[in-house]
Amino acid sequence: MTSHPLLQAIIPLVADLARELPATERYRRLLEALRVLLPCDAAALLRLEDGWLVPLAVDGLSGDTLGRRFRVEEHPRFAALLEAEGPLRFPPDSTLPDPYDGLVESHRGHLPVHDCVGCAVRFDHKPWGLLTLDDLAPERFSSLDLAVLQSFGSLAAATVSVAARIEQLHSRAEHESLRAEGYRLAATPRSRSLIGRSPSMRQLQKEIELVAASELPVLIQGETGVGKELVAEALHARSARASRPMISLNCAALPDTLVESELFGHVKGAFTGAIGERPGKFELADGGTLFLDEVGELALNVQAKLLRVLQSGQLQRLGSDREHRVDVRLIAASNRNLADEVREGRLRADFYHRLSVYPLHVPPLRERGRDVLLLGGFFLEENRSRLGLGGLRLDAGAQQALLAHGWPGNVRELEHLLGRSVLKALGRQPNRPRILSLTAEDLDLPKTRTEPAVPPAEGHAPVTTAQNVSLREAVAQLERRLVTDTLARHGFNRAAAARALGLDRANLARLAKRLGVAELPGNARGTGQRGASRSSAPQRSSR
Structure with a gap:
């Protein structure tokens, strides 16, 4: 006799409740079983934290979704699901914007989500988060699916409860004050936190x-x-x-x-x-x-x-x-x-x-693998909220470009790049789109992970690569040449040169002094003048 599909999906998850598993693995198995029971294009489990919904596990959504943070007051669908007593299905023609528009991986392009259901996951009689299902085809879900989702939502609550209890036990064993600390952090949340799973x-x-x-x-x-x-x-x-x-x-x-x-x-x-x-x-x-x-x-x-x-x-x-x-x-x-x-x-x-x-x-971004997509999702959601867009996503080419780049400026470079790219992509649109997709061309990054070549300026020899030169000496040569060239290009205006190099003025002064170029006169232009300034009495560097 064949078991009911719901029982087939639930029994392994019930068995998992008695096992000691990482919370992320519990949530992954939960979504995997849910998509087997209710076939759809995407599923997600999100946790409610201080008015924000944080994705803990996604299945079928873009990899950068895990790095996003959704402010509930900006997403009426999420708000409606949290307030509903049971599962809720939005009509395919609903005018409420869907936070996942353009993020479903099974479709190329940014076709909007057409059918969406979800339910609140409650823990200690309070909304803990959301369980959502989405499909690109209209009329995918039925009233029967809502009843099944209600049962699955109860199992999700049990899974969340077990994960939370295990986490509490570990926390108490390590430090009894961590529980009180959690309440303090909830009262004064930070706008940003460390993101990464590498x-x-x-x-x-x-x-x-x-x-x-x-x-x-x-x-x-x-x-x-x-x-x-x-x-x-x-x-x-x-x-x-x-x-x-x-x-x-x-x-x-x-x-x-x-x-x-x-x-x-x-x-x-x-x-x-x-x-x-x-x-x-x-x-x-x-x-x-x-x-x-x-x-x-x-x-x-x-x-x-x-x-x-x-x-x-x-x-x-x-x-x-x-x-x-x-x-x-x-x-x-x-x-x-x-x-x-x-x-x-x-x-x-x-x-x-x-x-x-x-x-x-702290590892550089180039050593953190797919963390770049999580961070990218976080910064994209910040830009989406700031610009009032309905959706902001990276297409497959853009994701590959982010993964291939060497990130010499690390996370700060990624943040600035995405902010700049969103504005440029938005400016090229004849009409303001509801969903904006960034392409590799919008990012304008090198296609391979290589460091950009710095051609020697006129009057400068290239950095020596002789076998008897240490790495530190070679780096110092490159720094010295870059600082000298930038100063010359900006008429030895230290403030302008510091801005071009991404440094503050005090840092540039110290760096120039350490490299032996701090004594360059403010009116020097040619190589001969520079050499003369070094051989004569030291000049005071302008400040």
Whole structure:
């Protein structure tokens, strides 16, 4: 005797309830069984978090969907499903925009979804999220399918409950305060968080969970644009100091004369312009976390004073001899290799060892595989909401272009690229479309993962590749040539050159000084003049 199809689909899932499985695998199996029971083009399970619906598992939707965040108030279909008592089917001719229009993988182009059903998944009698089914063909679903979906929704709630209970047990075993931390984060959600499912990002997230609950100083290292500040925020949010402030300071954005005042504070009359008493970042972060970004830019004398505060917990405001005691957890970040900076004498060894008690490396985007699509989905949804579009998607060619690119600017480059590409693609449309598809041509990226060639400027030899030249020396040659050429191209206007290089002015000044091109005069034009300036008395660099 043949079992009922519903029982055939449900029995394996019921058996899974007694097994210890990762939550993502439970959700994947849930959607797989649902599509066998109710054949359709796409299914999704979304979790409700602070007014946003976050996809936890999708089947049949574009790979970037997992990176998207759907604001409920902007999607009336989602809002209706969350408010309904049971499953809900939208008429094929419904005028309500469908969030999945253009995201269904089984169709080339951006044919809108024609039939859509869904139901709220409830946990502890409250809406936990949504289960949705979509099909490109009209009249795909029937009243019988709604009854089946209702039964499946109950099983989804049980699956969610089991996954949540297991997660709670693990959390309690690791740190009893994580549960309270979850409520705190729910009350003050961050606009952005770490997104990624690649092995390197999973490892990073595991290390964040491990070290966050400790009081150890953490040094976050990684290339520019990888999201080091998000890592710092995640560490603070998961720490016992989460209810206290996290104070940030970009050490590269301030001249050396102001860094001490920013860190330690000052009293009235401590220097010209100090018209009142002012606490520094350390005092503002008392009881919480201090995040020092680009910490490798600090001058040696500032490093020594900072080291004293880290060791004793005591500081003096500039111009004062009174001691202030602070309790601060330090998180530092740098895009430089600080061990190399110690060897070069630009960073104190004792300061470095104090910072790097627990080092974390944030992987560059080029090493994160398909994470680029998840991040792309997140940024596309931000742009869709900001521009008021009904749908914003990447076609297959655009997805391949994103996966093939080398991303020298990392996540920041991806964010800016997509924002720029959406505007360009929108501007080429004769009429404002409801669903906008980005193509590889819109992205305008190289077709293969190669670094762009930098041709030598006139008067410059190409970077040497002799066997006796180290990688560091070759990189320094390339940096020196790029900085020199950019300065020359902008008439040695440091502000304009810094903008062209994507640096702030203070960073450019330090980089130029380190590379030996800081003494170029503001009126030099030819190679001979530059050479003369190096051989004569040093010139003051303009600021």
